[in-house]
Amino acid sequence: MSIPINNLYEGSDIQKMEKIVINGGTPLKGSVEISGAKNAVVAILPATLLAQDVCRIENIPDISDVTIMLKILSQLGAQVKMINRSTYEIDTRGVNSYIVPNEHTKHLRASYYMLGALLGRFNKAKVSMPGGCWFGVRPIDLHLRGFELLGASVSIDNAMVNAEAEELVGSVVYMDTVSVGATVNVMLAAVKAKGQTIIENAAREPHIVDLANFLNSMGADIRGAGTDTIKIYGVDELHGCTYSIIPDQIEAGTYMVAAAATKGDVVIKNVIPKHLESITKKLLDCGVEVEEYDEAVRVSCSGRPLRCNVKTMPHPGFPTDMQPQMTVLLSIADGTSIVSESVWDNRFRYVDQLLRMGANISVEGKVAIVQGVEKLYGAPVGADDLRAGAAMLIAAFAAEGQSLIENLSHIDRGYERFVEKFRNLGADIQRVEFPDPEEESAESVG
Ligand code: EPZ
Numbered sequence: 001m002s003i004p005i006n007n008l009y010e011g012s013d014i015q016k017m018e019k020i021v022i023n024g025g026t027p028l029k030g031s032v033e034i035s036g037a038k039n040a041v042v043a044i045l046p047a048t049l050l051a052q053d054v055c056r057i058e059n060i061p062d063i064s065d066v067t068i069m070l071k072i073l074s075q076l077g078a079q080v081k082m083i084n085r086s087t088y089e090i091d092t093r094g095v096n097s098y099i100v101p102n103e104h105t106k107h108l109r110a111s112y113y114m115l116g117a118l119l120g121r122f123n124k125a126k127v128s129m130p131g132g133c134w135f136g137v138r139p140i141d142l143h144l145r146g147f148e149l150l151g152a153s154v155s156i157d158n159a160m161v162n163a164e165a166e167e168l169v170g171s172v173v174y175m176d177t178v179s180v181g182a183t184v185n186v187m188l189a190a191v192k193a194k195g196q197t198i199i200e201n202a203a204r205e206p207h208i209v210d211l212a213n214f215l216n217s218m219g220a221d222i223r224g225a226g227t228d229t230i231k232i233y234g235v236d237e238l239h240g241c242t243y244s245i246i247p248d249q250i251e252a253g254t255y256m257v258a259a260a261a262t263k264g265d266v267v268i269k270n271v272i273p274k275h276l277e278s279i280t281k282k283l284l285d286c287g288v289e290v291e292e293y294d295e296a297v298r299v300s301c302s303g304r305p306l307r308c309n310v311k312t313m314p315h316p317g318f319p320t321d322m323q324p325q326m327t328v329l330l331s332i333a334d335g336t337s338i339v340s341e342s343v344w345d346n347r348f349r350y351v352d353q354l355l356r357m358g359a360n361i362s363v364e365g366k367v368a369i370v371q372g373v374e375k376l377y378g379a380p381v382g383a384d385d386l387r388a389g390a391a392m393l394i395a396a397f398a399a400e401g402q403s404l405i406e407n408l409s410h411i412d413r414g415y416e417r418f419v420e421k422f423r424n425l426g427a428d429i430q431r432v433e434f435p436d437p438e439e440e441s442a443e444s445v446g
Pocket residue numbers: 038039042109110133137138139140141142143144177178179180181182203320321343344345386387414
C-alpha cells in the first residue's frame with residue numbers, strides 16, 4: 001500500500017504548540033531498537049537522483065528530516081512510494097528540474113546535498129542556501145571549491161547557490177578541514193564525472209561509508225571510504241538497487257548516555273558496536289559498565305558517574321553530535337570535567353538551560369568546565385537544536401522533579417518515536433499540547 005508523500009507532510013504545524021512533560025528520577029531499564037541513521041539517509045536520498053532506475057531503501061527512520069527530503073524529491077518530479085514506515089521505493093527517472101527553493105532548504109541543513117546530486121545528474125544545480133542547527137558560522141566554501149575543481153562554475157546570488165559545468169572531470173580535491181558535508185557533496189558530483197577523483201583529508205564517519213556502499217550498489221566505483229583518502233572512478237550510468245541504511249550511531253549513543261545518567265540498565269539493540277567505540281570508551285572512563293554483543297550494547301550504571309575529560313573530533317574521535325549529551329552526564333559526575341568542542345565554534349548554547357536545572361558549568365569559548373553536582377532539578381527548558389534537545393531529555397530523566405521541554409521540532413528531526421521508546425524504558429514522559437501563549441495574550445488584550 002502506498003501513501004502519496006503529501007499526506008505525510010501536512011499537519012506538522014501543531015508541533016510548535018506541544019511540550020514534553022517529564023517527571024525525572026526513574027532509572028531507565030529494558031531494551032530499545034535503534035533506527036536508521038539520519039546523517040546517512042539525508043545523503044542517500046539525494047543520491048537516488050543519480051540512478052536511472054528505481055531504488056528501494058529500507059531501515060529509513062521516521063523523522064522530519066526524511067519527510068522534508070522526500071518532499072523535495074517529489075517536488076523535483078520523483079515518484080516516492082511508501083512501502084511501509086521504514087521502506088520507500090524512489091524512482092527519479094521523471095525528475096525534470098534542477099532547482100530547489102528556500103521553502104524546504106531553510107529547515108534542513110542536508111538539503112545542500114541536492115547540489116552535488118543535481119550537478120552529477122544534470123551538470124547543473126540551483127539550490128537555496130541551507131538552514132539547520134545553528135552553532136556558529138557554517139560555511140560551505142569546501143563544497144563549492146570541490147565543485148569548481150570538478151569543472152563547475154559556481155556563484156551565489158539572492159541566497160541561491162548556482163553550479164553549472166559543460167562537463168564534470170575528475171580531479172584531486174584536498175579538504176582544508178575535515179568536512180562530512182563537503183566529502184558527501186563531492187562524492188555525489190564525482191561518481192559520474194569523467195576520469196578519477198581523489199578526495200584527500202576526507203571525512204571518515206560511518207555515514208560516509210554508508211553513502212559509498214549505496215552508490216557502489218548502484219554501479220559506482222568508489223574506494224577508500226572510511227579512510228582519509230577516497231578514490232572515485234567516474235562511470236557513465238548508475239542503476240537502481242535495494243539498500244538498507246546503517247543504524248544511527250548518535251541515536252544509539254544518546255540512549256547509552258541516558259541509561260548511564262539515570263543509573264539504569266538498558267540493552268540498545270540494532271547497533272554496530274564498532275561505530276560506538278569512542279562513546280563506549282568515554283562511558284567506561286566514567287565508571288559506567290558497557291557490554292558489547294554482535295549487534296547490541298548493554299549499558300548500566302549503579303552509582304554516580306566519575307568525572308572525565310572529553311574532546312570532540314572527527315570520526316573515529318568522540319563525535320561532536322554526542323557532546324551535549326555527554327556534558328549532561330558529566331554535570332552530575334563526581335568531580336570536575338573539561339569538555340572541548342573542536343568542530344563547531346559555538347555548540348554550548350544549551351548550557352544555559354542546564355544551569356536552570358542546577359548544573360555548575362562555565363563556558364570559555366570552545367571549552368566547558370563542568371563541576372559535577374549531586375543532582376539536577378526539573379525545570380522548564382527549551383531545545384536550542386537537535387542534539388541540545390536530546391541533552392534536555394537526558395537531563396530531565398536524571399533530574400529530581402518535573403521538567404517541561406519546548407521547541408520539540410528540533411528533536412523530531414532526528415529521533416524517531418522518542419517518546420514511545422523512552423516510555424518503554426520506564427520513563428515518565430508525556431507529549432502534551434499547551435495553549436499558545438502568543439494567542440492567549442492576544443485574546444486577553446482583545
Ligand atoms: C555534519 O554537518 C552533520 N550533519 C552534523 O550533525 C555534524 O555535527 C557534523 O557533520 C560534524 O560531524 C549532517 O550530516 C546532516 P562539517 P556538516 O562540514 O557536514 C567546517 C546533527 O546533529 N566547514 O563536517 O555541516 C565547519 O564550519 C548534525 O546530526 C568549513 O569550514 O559539518 C566545521 O567547523 C549537527 N567549510 C567543520 O568544517 C565547509 O565548506 C566540520 O563541519 C564545510 C565545513
